[in-house]
Amino acid sequence: xxxxxxxxxxxxxxxxxxxxxxxxxxxxxxxxxxxxxxxxxxxxxxxxxxxxxxxxxxxxxxxxxxxxxxxxxxxxxxxxxxxxxxxxxxxxxxxxxxxxxxxxxxxxxxxxxxxxxxxxxxxxxxxxxxxxxxxxxxxxxxxxxxxxxxxxxxxxxxxxxxxxxxxxxxxxxxxxxxxxxxxxxxxxxxxxxxxxxxxxxxxxxxxxxxxxxxxxxxxxxxxxxxxxxxxxxxxxxxxxxxxxxxxxxxxxxxxxxxxxxxxxxxxxxxxxxxxxxxxxxxxxxxxxxxxxxxxxxxxxxxxxxxxxxxxxxxxxxxxxxxxxxxxxxxxxxxxxxxxxxxxxxxxxxxxxxxxxxxxxxxxxxxxxxxxxxxxxxxxxxxxxxxxxxxxxxxxxxxxxxxxxxxxxxxxxxxxxxxxxxxxxxxxxxxxxxxxxxxxxxxxxxxxxxxxxxxxxxxxxxxxxxxxxxxxxxxxxxxxxxxxxxxxxxxxxxxxxxxxxxxxxxxxxxxxxxxxxxxxxxxxxxxxxxxxxxxxxxxxxxxxxxxxxxxxxxxxxxxxxxxxxxxxxxxxxxxxxxxxxxxxxxxxxxxxxxxxxxxxxxxxxxxxxxxxxxxxxxxxxxxxxxxxxxxxxxxxxxxxxxxxxxxxxxxxxxxxxxxxxxxxxxxxxxxxxxxxxxxxxxxxxxxxxxxx
Ligand SMILES: Nc1ncnc2c1ncn2[C@@H]1O[C@H](COP(=O)(O)OP(=O)(O)O)[C@@H](O)[C@H]1O
Ligand SMILES: Nc1ccn([C@@H]2O[C@H](COP(=O)(O)OP(=O)(O)O)[C@@H](O)[C@H]2O)c(=O)n1
Numbered sequence: 001x002x003x004x005x006x007x008x009x010x011x012x013x014x015x016x017x018x019x020x021x022x023x024x025x026x027x028x029x030x031x032x033x034x035x036x037x038x039x040x041x042x043x044x045x046x047x048x049x050x051x052x053x054x055x056x057x058x059x060x061x062x063x064x065x066x067x068x069x070x071x072x073x074x075x076x077x078x079x080x081x082x083x084x085x086x087x088x089x090x091x092x093x094x095x096x097x098x099x100x101x102x103x104x105x106x107x108x109x110x111x112x113x114x115x116x117x118x119x120x121x122x123x124x125x126x127x128x129x130x131x132x133x134x135x136x137x138x139x140x141x142x143x144x145x146x147x148x149x150x151x152x153x154x155x156x157x158x159x160x161x162x163x164x165x166x167x168x169x170x171x172x173x174x175x176x177x178x179x180x181x182x183x184x185x186x187x188x189x190x191x192x193x194x195x196x197x198x199x200x201x202x203x204x205x206x207x208x209x210x211x212x213x214x215x216x217x218x219x220x221x222x223x224x225x226x227x228x229x230x231x232x233x234x235x236x237x238x239x240x241x242x243x244x245x246x247x248x249x250x251x252x253x254x255x256x257x258x259x260x261x262x263x264x265x266x267x268x269x270x271x272x273x274x275x276x277x278x279x280x281x282x283x284x285x286x287x288x289x290x291x292x293x294x295x296x297x298x299x300x301x302x303x304x305x306x307x308x309x310x311x312x313x314x315x316x317x318x319x320x321x322x323x324x325x326x327x328x329x330x331x332x333x334x335x336x337x338x339x340x341x342x343x344x345x346x347x348x349x350x351x352x353x354x355x356x357x358x359x360x361x362x363x364x365x366x367x368x369x370x371x372x373x374x375x376x377x378x379x380x381x382x383x384x385x386x387x388x389x390x391x392x393x394x395x396x397x398x399x400x401x402x403x404x405x406x407x408x409x410x411x412x413x414x415x416x417x418x419x420x421x422x423x424x425x426x427x428x429x430x431x432x433x434x435x436x437x438x439x440x441x442x443x444x445x446x447x448x449x450x451x452x453x454x455x456x457x458x459x460x461x462x463x464x465x466x467x468x469x470x471x472x473x474x475x476x477x478x479x480x481x482x483x484x485x486x487x488x489x490x491x492x493x494x495x496x497x498x499x500x501x502x503x504x505x506x507x508x509x510x511x512x513x514x515x516x517x518x519x520x521x522x523x524x525x526x527x528x529x530x531x532x533x534x535x536x537x538x539x540x541x542x543x544x545x546x547x548x549x550x551x552x553x554x555x556x557x558x559x560x561x562x563x564x565x566x567x568x569x570x571x572x573x574x575x576x577x578x579x580x581x582x583x584x585x586x587x588x589x590x591x592x593x594x595x596x597x598x599x600x601x602x603x604x605x606x607x608x609x610x611x612x613x614x615x616x617x618x619x620x621x622x623x624x625x626x627x628x629x630x631x632x633x634x635x636x637x638x639x640x641x642x643x644x645x646x647x648x649x650x651x652x653x654x655x656x657x658x659x660x661x662x663x664x665x666x667x668x669x670x671x672x673x674x675x676x677x678x679x680x681x682x683x684x685x686x687x688x689x690x691x
């Protein structure tokens with residue numbers, strides 16, 4: 001997951017390949033609650049591992065439910081069997097509506113039956129998301145609920161130490177036109193109280209998002225509770241209802257998350273399809289109907305059980321006028337696809353967007369306008385006019401995400417713009433709510449022109465701080481790092497291990513130099529998790545010695561070695577971007593890099609830094625000999641015939657002799673910002689500190 005302040009997505013060209021979806025958020029949190037309420041042990045597989053499931057798991061643990069993690073996506077739940085193990089708890093539920101609503105209902109009912117008091121709160125946005133209709137329904141039932149903040153909104157305190165009688169004889173009335181999660185909450189909770197008599201729930205107003213109710217009913221059935229349904233207006237939980245564990249249950253891939261990859265296929269899979277694993281056309285999730293909408297816009301979709309294949313069909317996409325009531329979450333994806341359509345697209349019946357993670361109608365309209373689009377909005381509709389298929393009208397934008405995972409994922413789809421503009425996603429870690437690895441997954445199925453993938457080059461003499469600066473800048477941007485010096489160090493080591501001497505006399509022999517070059521061209525080197533591997537050997541420490549540095553300096557003067565490492569180095573230019581440190585990054589390896597920095601510091605300063613570095617590693621060192629070595633190395637690097645150490649003509653010079661590391665990083669980031677086309681709309685919009 002990217003924890004950077006922003007993530008720049010280079011312009012993307014093609015899509016194709018295979019993705020595996022994380023588990024459905026809606027199914028995961030419902031299954032967790034049902035497993036917690038029922039008797040016995042349930043093994044849940046393919047559970048979503050994200051912010052929203054984490055708060056649910058933490059809440060269940062606080063309620064005394066037995067939880068055992070068997071892997072990142074497998075958990076064993078020992079249910080409470082309808083009996084409260086804890087009579088008091090404070091539950092923090094982040095911004096997870098799928099945790100807040102059902103837990104409020106279940107705990108109100110359990111507290112009324114057995115006595116207990118529970119507080120439920122979330123992030124500030126959660127305290128702006130209405131829950132009054134559910135509170136009203138639970139009060140009709142005789143439940144005790146106190147609103148601790150604004151009436152009708154969390155935080156809430158539910159229950160009282162002593163049991164209170166529930167009124168189960170009259171139907172419980174709940175509004176269905178603000179959020180279907182209120183009805184879901186009651187359906188999940190009321191079997192707890194239906195031992196002796198049936199319980200009827202009546203929906204007031206037109207029920208929105210019906211497919212989500214369908215998921216609730218299907219999952220209740222998997223847990224042994226068959227709810228009778230009269231249209232979408234009246235639901236009856238039969239007398240004697242009792243949750244029973246299904247033993248093992250698999251969570252389907254998230255159909256809403258699938259929408260981004262379906263869109264990707266529709267936009268850019270011209271050859272190989274985008275294959276999505278984890279959901280098929282027979283999915284129980286309502287958002288699978290997004291496939292119909294995508295097809296209507298022109299996508300070619302083929303389905304198999306648990307798998308979808310998507311290609312581009314009609315191009316440009318066909319404009320659409322659609323009632324999106326049944327696919328409220330996935331419909332956001334259509335709003336971005338609409339930028340690539342042949343006319344204005346209107347999404348209707350999306351009023352629920354206004355009370356989601358953010359006011360999604362307002363947010364979407366604002367951000368699509370940033371991209372250059374004309375957008376009209378009404379209380380429950382949105383109309384998006386397309387941007388030019390010839391690239392006209394598109395603007396490079398820094399998109400705000402409003403702490404809303406879907407805004408971030410949708411925004412990434414704008415990177416297919418024909419104007420070849422990058423897209424900046426602010427606060428990209430908001431995808432952690434449902435799809436922590438969304439961007440990494442995206443990179444695995446898209447391609448960009450290498451020239452469009454940004455590279456920042458940091459060249460300079462030894463111990464000027466290149467590696468330190470490169471790592472820090474890359475961490476701030478979410479970019480890869482190329483430590484090219486390490487490659488020369490590994491060549492020196494590999495040569496010596498292969499019995500090829502690296503002293504100057506030996507390297508002066510052209511045949512010998514050719515052999516070292518051949519070795520460089522086939523170097524089995526790998527960088528993983530901060531370690532450097534030569535074949536199966538971890539050589540991280542071996543290549544860091546001063547002797548290895550000197551050997552690297554000698555072999556690096558050989559043209560055959562430099563040529564042998566060229567393709568390997570250019571291969572590091574991968575999405576979303578690269579920071580490369582070395583001697584010739586800007587002059588030879590990436591001459592088209594948009595930012596080149598030539599980093600220097602006085603020889604005395606550099607010798608002092610190297611000295612401190614070695615001492616802190618527990619090695620012995622002498623400043624005088626370090627200074628002599630370093631000057632020798634500088635001289636060799638500067639005077640060699642091939643790729644000598646010198647600033648590229650367009651490099652920015654940075655002498656950090658009197659600068660702290662943080663100041664150097666800030667300088668380079670400021671230069672980078674000036675190279676980017678986004679202006680300065682970089683402030684993330686979420687109010688909460690991340691945790
Ligand atoms: N601007 C700076 N101010 C002070 N020390 C620095 C600065 N930049 C780097 N250093 C320190 O100097 C040492 C050498 O830096 P390093 O990044 O390994 O250099 P290089 O990659 O250029 O050989 C490290 O211990 C690092 O912490
Ligand atoms: N792009 C590069 C990187 C390193 N090198 C050589 O490889 C040696 C080791 O590089 P390094 O960056 O690990 O060394 P330090 O600068 O950290 O001492 C340097 O002394 C250079 O001679 C090079 O020629 N070209």
